Amino acid sequence: MFKYLAQMAMAAAMVAGLAAVPARADDMSDLLHDANTTVDNLKHDPAFATARSMLRNARAVYIVPKLVKGGFIFGAEGGDGVLLRRQGRSWSQPRFYSMGSASFGLQAGLQQAQLVFIINSDRALSGIEHGNFKLGAGAGVTVVNLSSGAEGAVTAHGGDIVVWTSGSGAYAGLTFNGTVIRPDKEMNARPAGGPQANRLRANLASAL
Numbered sequence: 001m002f003k004y005l006a007q008m009a010m011a012a013a014m015v016a017g018l019a020a021v022p023a024r025a026d027d028m029s030d031l032l033h034d035a036n037t038t039v040d041n042l043k044h045d046p047a048f049a050t051a052r053s054m055l056r057n058a059r060a061v062y063i064v065p066k067l068v069k070g071g072f073i074f075g076a077e078g079g080d081g082v083l084l085r086r087q088g089r090s091w092s093q094p095r096f097y098s099m100g101s102a103s104f105g106l107q108a109g110l111q112q113a114q115l116v117f118i119i120n121s122d123r124a125l126s127g128i129e130h131g132n133f134k135l136g137a138g139a140g141v142t143v144v145n146l147s148s149g150a151e152g153a154v155t156a157h158g159g160d161i162v163v164w165t166s167g168s169g170a171y172a173g174l175t176f177n178g179t180v181i182r183p184d185k186e187m188n189a190r191p192a193g194g195p196q197a198n199r200l201r202a203n204l205a206s207a208l
Helices: 005-010 025-043 048-055 122-129 195-205
Strands: 060-070 074-087 095-104 110-119 143-146 161-165 180-183
Touching: 025 048, 025 060, 025 074, 025 110, 025 195, 048 110, 048 161, 060 095, 060 122, 074 110, 074 122, 074 195, 110 122
Parallel strands: 143 161
Antiparallel strands: 060 074, 060 110, 074 095, 095 180, 110 161
């Protein structure tokens, strides 16, 4: 999991494997709460009109409320996320996945962004659900950015995955080459129901 930047900085080989710590119930609740806030932010974004039409035909969504990027010698980025399948005009119970990547270079400072992956194809969804899925060259799927702004909203059609991001600065024109998405076995071992999960599902349903 990516609760602390120090854990990510130590994972210079994060592309090959993402470190995890035992999940707690409050971790799950916090992640679901933050995912719900991310959906609220998407719904108030100028790009949401385009996102809404995509959500109506999407296979699933993967929400990463806090993608963290930082480090001085080793740059790293990663975050915990929630995956929900679309079921008609409703959504499935959440499943939990972590994403991360590693890079080298002088990347001073710490930045954070919210992401919503609108998953449009069965091959993209299957790749993520089967674990250890790598975005970028050779992944066999196309990833298109839906920018946080109306001017970018009209260019985001045609991707297996369309990504909305709230970030700016280093996250403008965000690319995902080398990014790995893996299931969080600790969190997925627990039932994902409860008030926070129901609020998230209802919030997404209202977006259709």
